[in-house]
Amino acid sequence: MPSTDANPTARHLPIRKDWLAATQEAALEPERPIIDPHHHLWDRPGNRYLLHDLLEDLGSGHNIRATVFLECREMYRADGPPELRSLGETQFVAGVAAMSESGKYGPARACQGIIGNIDFRVGNRAKGILEQHIILSGGRFRGIRNGATWHPDPRLRVFTSGAGEGLYRDRAWREGFAALAPLNLSFEAWMFHSQLGDLIDLARAFPETKICLNHIGGALAVGPYADKRDEVFAEWRTQIQKLGQFPNVYIKLGGLGMPSLMGFEMGQQSSAPSSEQLAAAWRPYLDVCIEAFGPDRSMFESNFPVDKGMCSYANLWNAFKRIAEAYSQDEKNALFHNTALKFYRLW
Numbered sequence: 001m002p003s004t005d006a007n008p009t010a011r012h013l014p015i016r017k018d019w020l021a022a023t024q025e026a027a028l029e030p031e032r033p034i035i036d037p038h039h040h041l042w043d044r045p046g047n048r049y050l051l052h053d054l055l056e057d058l059g060s061g062h063n064i065r066a067t068v069f070l071e072c073r074e075m076y077r078a079d080g081p082p083e084l085r086s087l088g089e090t091q092f093v094a095g096v097a098a099m100s101e102s103g104k105y106g107p108a109r110a111c112q113g114i115i116g117n118i119d120f121r122v123g124n125r126a127k128g129i130l131e132q133h134i135i136l137s138g139g140r141f142r143g144i145r146n147g148a149t150w151h152p153d154p155r156l157r158v159f160t161s162g163a164g165e166g167l168y169r170d171r172a173w174r175e176g177f178a179a180l181a182p183l184n185l186s187f188e189a190w191m192f193h194s195q196l197g198d199l200i201d202l203a204r205a206f207p208e209t210k211i212c213l214n215h216i217g218g219a220l221a222v223g224p225y226a227d228k229r230d231e232v233f234a235e236w237r238t239q240i241q242k243l244g245q246f247p248n249v250y251i252k253l254g255g256l257g258m259p260s261l262m263g264f265e266m267g268q269q270s271s272a273p274s275s276e277q278l279a280a281a282w283r284p285y286l287d288v289c290i291e292a293f294g295p296d297r298s299m300f301e302s303n304f305p306v307d308k309g310m311c312s313y314a315n316l317w318n319a320f321k322r323i324a325e326a327y328s329q330d331e332k333n334a335l336f337h338n339t340a341l342k343f344y345r346l347w
Contacts, residue, residue, distance in 0.1 A: 013309025215255025221263025257307025
């Protein structure tokens, strides 16, 4: 049986390396080029995921050419003005990227793109702060993520961003957001499916700003949405179809390994799920996204180490490859590599 530490009500499942290794598969289509456009690095009590941990996953047999780091409030500066403390994260990740670029750690270029965080509610001061991130990143900085997850139900409070309701509609926040496009920077949106109307409004108001919706838009299946998967799916699909009509909006295909949000319980099995099992569970959601956005605005993501609590890196990418079997070679190239290459301007 799986470890009793795998608490289904915890924010993230713990990583159980022996459990994952027992069912890890050989990579399908091992030559296919992949850019992983979404992972984190952190050093937290009992939960460390730094360069060597990432390299262990990148070495699982898939042809990972490059990765993009997503902000996770790590290595912030301990002092100084609060609005500048997130510069520490960008500086930290730029150092990791420089280590990878030395070639000492293999051919994959880790953290070739960096997505950081500032609170756009600083308004017109955002431009100067963004410029500091660009300098500290050594030219790798590509944009900002502000999580907006909010819900009135207290059962979901642990998963909320702390920003309150309607962050993406806030006037001061939008003043700061407006600094992105002139600097050729993009925005990463993270929210629950019940909030996607706010992103539709944002995309309409800022058509010149590239936006990428993380984790397929947070289709919840827990708390007030437990036992309402079909109802949520229908509501979520309608909003995804609306978002897909905006050419400045892209979508990341992943994040489904977060059982405490998405409700999939494969992390509780006696053995880690196979790629076939993952593909069967995730395909209905990812097919909707690809149909709405097209392969040229869709990209598979690992969301590691968060999703590592449910599946191995090898099996996750195998699942994506199984889901993409019906697509043409050009479409596969977009989904696994070219869309991320274009969106993040990696070479």
